[in-house]
Amino acid sequence: MFDICIIGGGVAGLMLAHSLPASMSIAILTKENPFTSNTALAQGGIAASLAPYDSPETHAVDTILATADHAHYTRVELLVHEGKVLIERLMAQGLPFDANSHGLPELGQEAAHTQRRILHAGGDQTGKMLMHYLLEQTQEKVTRLPFHTVLQLQIDDGQCTGAFVSDSNGHKHLIKARHVVLATGGIGQLYSQTSNSPVATGDGLSLAYHAGAILEDLEFVQFHPTIFTLNGKSCGLISEAVRGEGAFLVNQDGIRVMKDVHPLMELAPRDIVARVIEWHWQKNDPVYLDARHIHRFDKKFPSIYANCMSYGVSPLHELLPVRPGAHFHMGGIQTNDIGETSIPQLYAIGEVASTGVHGANRLASNSLLEGLVFAERLAKRLQENVIRSGVQLDEEVDCSFIQVSLTTMQLRMTEQVGIIRTGNGLADFIQEFPLSRLDLANYTKEEIQLIHRYTASSLIAKSAFLRTESRGGHYRHDYPTSADEWTGKVIERSIQGESTRLREIESKETVK
Incomplete structure (x- = not known):
């Protein structure tokens, strides 16, 4: 038996392992190798108010404004204040951020930030550099179990006690642990257009749902505005940092598409930029990113440059065709401010968790910061001995294996649960993909991959x-504006059904 079983090996899972004492036995399970995660693909950076002209309070205001009045204010304050201290400590410990000629952190600009506060590492390879650092720091203190697919969480007497897995040989076995942590990442691969890693298939949402945990804010999906797109195929992310350095969006006639839409133009909140670009594409008016004037583009963004060149397109001399794609999930498994879920001994951190700090629309570069901050907070909790009452599950409602093609499901998600949604389209999706609680341990490794995708897709739809309004990353064409009656209201989902509650915003007045 392990003390801690961490499911997922991105920034949140690795930071948790890094923050725990070496005396604890820790297992990290990943579906593939350690670098197959969204963290490793993260081109952007980490937001922290390190500059003398900046402050955590200003960072908090920017965060809350971007979240479409749907953030948990107290936790936003935790994020920005504890995040600054944590980043300063990691820098002192040797985490290699890019610096200027004076040896000070080189801070970038991204959308909806009023200050330059984005730290990068390796130019546009922040996630990869962070992964290298944390893997090295945890090398001697964890048991790594790559190529392990989690089939089902083990629930005994209302508490989570382990995970059923299928290993690289297809053998099934139970990994027991005193504490189980879901750090499985996002849901981008539920869509046909995405910036996400191939492993980002919503597994954590499915595992938690079938175990009886409460999930929330599932409707809020952020679509990145600028996915490099050729012949209708996603060919890689072009970071918002490129627009932060002055790149602008034009249509096929060279007209800037954001000029009269928002005062921040290309640096408007992502949901606005994404919808404008998608609207142009739906009118057969392709949108391009013009980065030709950016000085030393190939040095500032080496991985983006190399990727574009691999497709025969030079950012130095040509326009880059871009289209929105699924990028980040603001919702997830409901947690408190130390990562506890509604099931005792089951925890969630990183993108799979819903802490409330991202609200309806994540502020750029807050995601890596969230993974680091809440992982460290959970590490402190796991060194305590706290007993809570268990969750009671309904009887399992099993059914025959879900017969649906992956391609069909991705296309339906993109068309009906994508950037622009309608009530009729969502109703059609729900009817086509009904949801039942399954005994997941009965299925093969290949079947479970599809079931996890199916479950997560149905929950989001x-x-x-x-939610009969538009807010942040959730846009309903039949309800195109935000509604007062939905302000602060959270939709909760579990195997018992759905309900709504008001988000705790008692600290709103402290954020000025």
Whole structure:
């Protein structure tokens, strides 16, 4: 038996392992190798108010404004204040951020930030550099179990006690642990257009749902505006940092598409930029990113440059065709401010968790910061001995294996649960992909991959159907504006059904 079983090996899972004492036995399970995660693909940076002209309070205001009045204010304050201290400590410990000629951190600009506060490492390879650092720091203190697919969480007497897995040989076995942590990442691969890693298939949402945990804010999906797109195929992310350095968006006639839409133009909140670009594409008016004037583009953004060149397109001399794609999930498994879920001994951190700090629309570069901050907070909790009452599950409602093609499901998600949604489209999706609680341990490794995708997709669609307004990353064409009656209201989902509650915003007045 392990003390801690961490499911997922991105920034949140690795930071948790890094923050725990070496005396604890820790297992890290990953579906593939350690570098197959969204963290490793993160081109952007980490937001922290390190500059003398900046402050955590200003960072908090920018965060809350971007979240479409749907953030948990107290936790935003935790994020920005504890995040600054944590980043300063990691820098002192040797985490290699890019610096200027004076040896000070080189801070970048991204959308909806009023200050330059984005730290980068290796230019546009922040996630990869962070992974290298944390893997090295945890090398001697964890048991790594790559190529392990988690089939089902083990629940005994209402508490999570382990995970059923299928290993690289297809053998099934139970990994027991005193504490189980879901750090499985995002849901981008539920869509046909995405910036996400191939492993980002919503597994954590499915595992938590079938175990009886409460999930929330599932309708809020952020679509990155600028996915490099050729012949209708996603060919890699072009970081928002490129627009932060002055790149602008034009249509096929060279007209800037954001000029009269928002005062921040290309640096408007991502949901606005994404919808404008998608609207042009739907009118057969392709949108391009013009970065030709950026000095030393190939040095500032080496991985983006190399990727574009691999497709025969030079950012130095040509326009880059871009289209929105699924990028980040603001919702997830409901947690408190130390990572506890509604099931005792089951925890969630990183993108799979819903802490409330991202609200309806994540502020750029807050995601890596969230993974680091809440992982460290959970590490402190796991060194305590706290007993809570267990969760009671309904009887399992099993059914025959879900017969649906992956391609069909991705296309339906993109068309009906994508950037622009309608009540009729969502209703059609829910009818085509009904949800049942399954005994996941009965299926093969290949079947479970599809079931996890199916479950996560259905959960997101139902929540999007229930929210009859537009807010942040959730846009309903039939309800195109935000509604007062939905302000602060959270949709909760579990195997017992759905309900709504008001988000705790008692600290709103402290954020000026």
